[in-house]
Every structure is written in structure tokens, then in C-alpha cells.
Amino acid sequence: MSAAGMRCPACGSTNIVDDDLYSQAQLVCVDCGSVVSEGVLANDPVGGSDVSFSRTTAVAKRPCTNLIKGELLPSKRSFSLLLQCNSVLLLVHFLKWICFTPTGQQRVKAICRILMVNREIEDLSQTYYKMAYEHKAFLKVSLQKKEILTGCCVLLSCRQLNWPITVGTISCLLDADSMAVGAIYQEMVKNLSIEAPIINVTDVIEAHCHEYKISSLDVPEELAENSRDLTKRAVALVELAADSWIVTGRKPIPIMMAATYLAWQSLKPNKHRLKFSLDKFCQVAKVKKLKSAMKRVAEIKEVLCKLGKEIPWVRETVTPDNVIQLVECILQNRYALLRRAMRTHEDALLEESQASCAEAPPEGTASSQISECADQTPITSFVKQNGSNSDGKEKPGDVDYNPRVLPEHSDTQESQNPPPNWGKRVLFAPPCVINAKKRRAVQPEHTDVTGDEEISDSEIDSYIRTPQEARDFALMQHMLSLSDSAKS
Amino acid sequence: MDSSNDEALDIIITNVVATFRTRCHLNLRTIALEGTNVIYKPEVGKVLMKLRKPMITASIWSSGKIICTGATSEDEAKLGARRLARCLQKLGFKVRFSAFKVVNVLAVCSMPFAVNLINFTKNNRPIASYEPELHPAATYRIKNLKATIQVFSTGSLTVTGPNVQNVATAVEQVYPLLFECQKPLAKT
Numbered sequence: 262m263s264a265a266g267m268r269c270p271a272c273g274s275t276n277i278v279d280d281d282l283y284s285q286a287q288l289v290c291v292d293c294g295s296v297v298s299e300g301v302l303a304n305d306p307v308g309g310s311d312v313s314f315s316r317t318t319a320v321a322k323r324p325c326t327n328l329i330k331g332e333l334l335p336s337k338r339s340f341s342l343l344l345q346c347n348s349v350l351l352l353v354h355f356l357k358w359i360c361f362t363p364t365g366q367q368r369v370k371a372i373c374r375i376l377m378v379n380r381e382i383e384d385l386s387q388t389y390y391k392m393a394y395e396h397k398a399f400l401k402v403s404l405q406k407k408e409i410l411t412g413c414c415v416l417l418s419c420r421q422l423n424w425p426i427t428v429g430t431i432s433c434l435l436d437a438d439s440m441a442v443g444a445i446y447q448e449m450v451k452n453l454s455i456e457a458p459i460i461n462v463t464d465v466i467e468a469h470c471h472e473y474k475i476s477s478l479d480v481p482e483e484l485a486e487n488s489r490d491l492t493k494r495a496v497a498l499v500e501l502a503a504d505s506w507i508v509t510g511r512k513p514i515p516i517m518m519a520a521t522y523l524a525w526q527s528l529k530p531n532k533h534r535l536k537f538s539l540d541k542f543c544q545v546a547k548v549k550k551l552k553s554a555m556k557r558v559a560e561i562k563e564v565l566c567k568l569g570k571e572i573p574w575v576r577e578t579v580t581p582d583n584v585i586q587l588v589e590c591i592l593q594n595r596y597a598l599l600r601r602a603m604r605t606h607e608d609a610l611l612e613e614s615q616a617s618c619a620e621a622p623p624e625g626t627a628s629s630q631i632s633e634c635a636d637q638t639p640i641t642s643f644v645k646q647n648g649s650n651s652d653g654k655e656k657p658g659d660v661d662y663n664p665r666v667l668p669e670h671s672d673t674q675e676s677q678n679p680p681p682n683w684g685k686r687v688l689f690a691p692p693c694v695i696n697a698k699k700r701r702a703v704q705p706e707h708t709d710v711t712g713d714e715e716i717s718d719s720e721i722d723s724y725i726r727t728p729q730e731a732r733d734f735a736l737m738q739h740m741l742s743l744s745d746s747a748k749s
Numbered sequence: 750m751d752s753s754n755d756e757a758l759d760i761i762i763t764n765v766v767a768t769f770r771t772r773c774h775l776n777l778r779t780i781a782l783e784g785t786n787v788i789y790k791p792e793v794g795k796v797l798m799k800l801r802k803p804m805i806t807a808s809i810w811s812s813g814k815i816i817c818t819g820a821t822s823e824d825e826a827k828l829g830a831r832r833l834a835r836c837l838q839k840l841g842f843k844v845r846f847s848a849f850k851v852v853n854v855l856a857v858c859s860m861p862f863a864v865n866l867i868n869f870t871k872n873n874r875p876i877a878s879y880e881p882e883l884h885p886a887a888t889y890r891i892k893n894l895k896a897t898i899q900v901f902s903t904g905s906l907t908v909t910g911p912n913v914q915n916v917a918t919a920v921e922q923v924y925p926l927l928f929e930c931q932k933p934l935a936k937t
Contacts, residue, residue, distance in 0.1 A: 428882045443883035456874050459867055459881075509866065509902040510885030694903050710803070712827030716835050720802065724785055724836045731783050 271295040365390060368411045372434055376415070378424055385418035389453070398452045406445055409437050413446040420457040425464035429514050462499055462513045467492050469517045473546040475525065480545055483533060486525055494524035497592045498561060504599065505564045505689040507557065518548070519557035527588035535585060560692060565591055567688065571601040606688040760920055762913065764819060764855040767826040771813040771834060771844040780809065783840055798833065805829035809837075816852075823851050823913055853909060856916045860904035860924075862931040869900065869930040889926075894919050900927065 267277050269290035277297055280289040286300035369390045373383040393399055393410055402410075412431040419426045428446070432439040450457060470492040477485035498520040502508050508516055522542050526534050539558060543550035562581040569579035569587045572594075579587065591598060726734065777796045781789035788797040796809045803825045808816045815833065820826035827849060834846040866887045870879040877900075879887035886899040886907070896910035896919035906923070910916040 428880070440883060443880055447878060447880070450878075454875070459870060459879055461867075506902075510881060512882055514882075691903055710822065710824045710828055712824035712831075714828060716828075716832050718839075721832065721836050721839050724798075724800070725839055726783050726785055735782060 267297060269293060269295060269297055365394060365407060365411055368408065369414055372412060372415050372431075375434065376419075376426065376430075378415075378419060379422075382415070382418045382422050382424055385422065386414040389414040389417055389449075389455075392453055393449050396452050398448065405437075406441075409435055409442055409445045410449065411435075412437070412442060413449050416442075416446060417450065417455065417457050420460060421455075423458075423464075425460060425468055427460065427465055427513060460513075462503070462508055462516060463496055465513060466495055466499055466517050466520065469514070470495055470521055473521060473548055475546050479547075483529075483531075484537075484545060486528055490528060491521065491524055494528060494588075494592070495520040497595075498523055498588075501564065501592065501595055502557075502561055504595075506691040507560050507564065509691065511557070512553070515551045515554040515557050518543075518551055518554040519561055522554070522558060523561060523585070523588065527585050530586045530588070535582075564689070567602055568595065568598040571598045571605065602688055610686065758858055758860070758920065758924070760856050760858045760908075760917060762821055762854060762856045762916075764853075765821065765823055765826045765851060765913075766816065766818045766853040766855075767820070767823075767830055767849060767851045768814065768816050769830050769834070769849040770847050771815065771837060771842065772847055773813055773843045773845070775809060775811050775813055775837065775842055777809070777811050780837070780840060784836070798836075800829055800832055802832070803829040805833075807833050823854070826851060851912055853911065854913050854916050856908045856913075856920075858906045858908060858920055860906065860927055860931075862928070863904045863933075864900055864902055864927050865930050865932045866900065866902050869927065872930060873926060889923060891919050891922060894922075898923050902932070904931075 266275075267288065268275055269277060269292070272290065272293040272295075274290060274292040276291040277288050278291055280287055282299075288297040288299070289295070290297055366387060369386050370383065373386060390411060393414060394407070399407070399410060412435045416426060416428065416431050428439050428442055432442045435442065471488060473491070474480070475484065475486050475491065476488060479485075495517070499508065499516060502516060502520065519539075522539050525542065526537070537545075539555055540550055559581070562584060565584045565588060566579050566581060568591050569575065569584050572587065572590060575587065577583070584591075777789060777791075777794075780796050780798070781787050784796075784798060786799045786801070788799075790797065794810065798807045798809060799805070800807070803820055805817050805819045805826070807818075807829075815830070817826055817830050817833065820829055830849055831846060834844050838844045866879050866881075870877045870887050873889065876891070877887055877889045884899075886901045889898040889900060890896070891898070894910060894915045896908060896915050898919055899907040900923075901907075904927075906920065908916045908919055910919055
């Protein structure tokens, strides 16, 4: 601003000169000495800051003091670095460093920005956070829970608007235990009465595959893989795993890790890649290995072997070691191979049952023989029923699982050894059924207890020490405590 | 159970928890000294006493409140509780067996089919919840029965409720819902 045409607000004179104080420009009135105006001390970069205000996580106005714990003062440089970061882990560290004690709303915004979700999800999560924060169930919870609540709001809005994200990612961002996150998430959903769809593994796997640093920029050429091909192959493997009982009820992340590893190996199944263990692969891809991923790899390989056997043109025996080369072929024709495998298995079972029934002495009609061999119950027939139980089926029924309809046998098997469970009969079954733990046989003599019976003295006396025993016990305890104190 | 199908569902009760009071103060040190099969936990302030005949573990507090766990039926729990009270009487305490109540019953049951948990949760949205990352089973809570059912994809159920009648009713209620979401065992 030029000195000409200005009036001093104190005395009204127009005699104003430039009188810089060190590096700061100042306009000073000569008559009274008051400073009319001054320039800025520091210069902002030309063209505005690197991070535009709308993309920062600073909020313009403050909500009520209850929601405030501290001030967020990010520097411009840290923000530009933040937005350039690809790795989520690095972002977590930045988040902790720059967000000294952020407000809840700011944290929700920060999480949304890190995950790079769209505007809708961000707004929705802010709304949910406000609702949840003011709900009476969350008013008096600990600060740690309130922090976890921010992540849960983001998780909920992502699920509702079809943005695939796992609980594991949120707990990693918040640096909290995933069980704690899950518990608060479920409480929040219950209290706010919101319905959220469940996530499908196949949706999340794309995001998961992107985390692996396996492109040609990060690793040498022979180990590199295009992210798109990797994702496609991994999705096919996960779908196959879902069809064969490996996915149901399991945590999704180890399955995705196993699928990604096998996909990577099968895209170029040369000796070099096949020698790579899961450990090494995770090291190269800079991903933290999970213990259960090894088991999933073994399970998926087993399924692939079962299907690989059905390929008509494969002559040699298919083992987990050489099945990787066949993976592409198996995945392309997986439905046909599944059907073939099922049919082969059924035929084999039928032959087996006919053979074993032919050996046993013939009793009754042929059809009842077959049904006897084929019948089974999943739980033993030692049934424990209460007299007042209205369900009172005294006689355990035999249940037929096989989709072929066979006549049910009404005479029960009070078998001493329980019949094989359905896991052994069907080709694909969940591993917990195939390797079922042996159940301890329940004593059946408790069915006639009434609760009001006479209790004989002798029974009770067995639970009480005689005076001599009590004295000995006390003496021994005293001696033990003496020796303990002598030792220490 | 529906009379239309011949299948019988076996509900096996694995645990019954009951409480009762002795209406008198109990000296835990005396019990620990003179009772066999007793574990004294002074840091928590209770004594654990195990009975053999009905396999029951009882937590005894000095106020006279006792919790019995491990019975396999309500009557067995009552018998065990009475045995315990008798035992304490013999130890010299003026025990009056009162306020016996079965608090929790845990039962397992197995469906003759596998269950598609995702469909089951979708069909029964607010009552059922399923988070595969946290727990492999879907949880179904029946409010009026105060029962919780955990449904596993293999068709196994774990039911907890305040008494055996509720548990049985809960299984009856949930059976048709599970039936419509069943998964064929032979995948095509």
C-alpha cells in the first residue's frame, strides 16, 4: 500500500512515510508516530501452499469443548509428505507424529484421507461419529475406546457404501487390537440400530493385492508381477477356496495372503519362484507374514491336487510340489473339474460300500444293508436329555446326509465307536470336520438324577479331612512357607 | 420339532451353572484346611471345591454365596449343590440351603446340514450378526427367551440360555431359519 492518500487514524494527518523495521515493512505517521500499517513477517510460497486448504485436515471452526482434546497443528511439509506416501504403515507413523492429540472429528477426517475414500463416505462417517459420540452408551467410555470409535465409524460407512475394507486395516491404522475394534463396532451398530452389509473376501482381495510391493519398480524383473494379473489369479483362487470350504468361518487376511502367494508362483512357475517360501515372499513384498497363512497355503494346494488329478491329459501323479504348474489350467476349467471330482468320489464311495456290505453276513434286504453302511450321525448317540425337555427325543435319529435318498434306519446304533463323520465321506469338507476331535463318551447313568435324593453321610465324609489329616496338612503348609522364606 | 421330517435333533447339555446361598458367613481358611479337593484363592477371596460324584466345581465366597458349575442337567446341579451344602454343614457351619437358582445352561446341537452364514445373516439382519474376522460363527440373539445361539458353518450350534426349556425353544425357533439357508454338502 502506498503512503500517499492515507490518513493516520490517531491524529488524522496525511504525512505518512515508509519506515521499515528490520525486514518488516511499516507505514508510520510522522506527526504522532503511530504505526498505520505493517507488512507480513514471512512469505508464503507463490501460488498458495502445496496442500490446498480444502484438502487439509484442519477444521475451520471448533465444535464444543467436549469433543476437543488438543490442537492439531500440521506443518505444510508433513502434509505434502503424507499425501505422497503409499505405504499404510508409514502413514500410520506420520499420523501419530503429526496428530499430537487430535480431536475426534479431525481423526475421522484424517483416517478417511489416508484411506483415500470418496467424499460421501467421509461425510457419512462424520455423521456417524457425531451420533455415536453423543449416544449415552459412549458418553462415559474411556478415551481409548473413543479413539477406536473413530475407526469404527469409518468402517461402518465404508461397508454401507460398498468400499471394501477389513477390520484388520482399521485396527492397523488405529494401532489397536482387532478384537477391541470388533467389539466396539458391534456395540455401535447395535446402539445406533444401523444395518451394515458383510464384506466379501473377493471384494477385499484387490485392495490387499495392491499392498504387495511386487511390481517391476520394486523388485528385480524375474520376481516382478503385474498387479492386475496377480489380482485376477488371486481372486480365482479365493473363489475356488470358497467353493471347497476353506474360506467359511476363517479370517480373511491369511487366505488372501495364501492366494496372492500361490497366484504369484503360478503366474511364472519356474524353479526360482517355486523355491521361494512364503516367508521369503513376504519379505520381498514387504508385507508382514501371518502364521495361519502357511496352513491355508497347504489347504489350497490340497484342493488343487484333488482337482489336478481329474485333468485328463496329466499322466504323472499330482503332488503339492508339482501342482503349481497346473494351476492356470485348473482355474480355467475349475467348475468342470469340480464336477468330475465329485462324480469320481461318489462312484468310489458306492463301490466301497457295496464291497464292504458284500463281505458282511447278509441281514435283511439289500437296500437296508446299503442304508446301514451309509447312515451316520454327526454326534454320538449318547444323548443327554433332561426329563423336562420338551424336545425329548429319547431315541437318536439317524440322519442321512448323502444327497442320494436312502431309506432311514429306525433301529439305532448304540455304537461303542462313533460312526465316521460326514467329513470323511464327502470330497470337500471343512478341515475342522475332517480332523474332528474325539468326543469323550458321556456317562449315561446321570439320566435318573432327580435332585432331591438323600445324601448319605459316608459320601460327604469323603470330602472332609480327619482332624489328624488336617493337622498334618497345616504342619506341611507351615514347613513349606518356612522353606520358601528361607530360600528368598 | 416338525413332525414332517423324521430327523431328530440331539441337544446335548454340556454345562449348567447354578447359584445358591448358605445364609451364614463361611470361614474360607477352615474350609481350605479341613476339606479335601479344595483350592484356596486368597487373592480373589474365594475357595474352589470340586465334587466327584456329580462332576461339579463350586466357587465359595465368605459371604455365603456359592456358584456351582459343571453339571450336565438341572437336577444334577441341584443335587451337587445340596451335597456341597451338606459338606459345609459337616465342617461346622450353620448352613441353610436357600435361593437355589439355575443361572445359565450351555448346550450344543448339530444340524444335519451345513449353513450358509452370509445368507442367514442377511435374512435375519438385526437379530443375527456375523463378523468372520472376529469369530467364525454367526450370533443369533433371541431377546424374549434371553438365549444366544452361535451358528457355525458346519451346522453345529452352541446355545446358551437361562434354563433348559428356553434352550430347547430357542433351537426350535432357529431351526426353520437355518433350514432355508442350508448349504448343500456336495458342491457342484
